Amino acid sequence: MSDLLKNILRFAVFILVQVYVLDEIPPLHRYIIPYIYYLFILWLPFSVSRFGLLVIGFLTGLALDYFTNTPGLHAAACLLIAYVRPFLINILTPKDPSEFNYREPSPKAMGWTPYLVYVLVLTIFHHLYLTFLEYLDFGSFIDFVVKVLSTTAISMLLVIVTELLFTRKMKYRTNTA
16 A cells, blocks of 8 residues: 555544544543544654645644634644654654664654654643643633643553554665665
């Protein structure tokens, strides 16, 4: 299967799971909102350009905004993580190209610890910005922090479960120079 077709299928699955499964779960608590759709942006290949990442991030957030009637909240949060992603990958991946020749981020490609740091940092950025945009009216700072932490915890649990249940067949980059 080509990378384009695989990523289009991933996009559709993540958006549909978010909208028709996770958003339909009765509220666990007023602070806990499970999100998994942004994992699509985190799983994009390393070869996607920065501009491409920004466009894909914006469209991913916009698709979820369409289904949830939130005007631009998810688009802004996805745009933020699409912008930060290349900087974080440059920090967490080896500088020697001979040591690192996978096509996309995964626990197998990066190792579990750098991969979990990568996912955790981008999840915190996503949830912090999304919750900040929701709480722009005058709300309690404690509520803000608790919602960010609880939503991040449940989303990290979903990401880890997704990684363990749906292992991806990793492809090597053919040109590492």
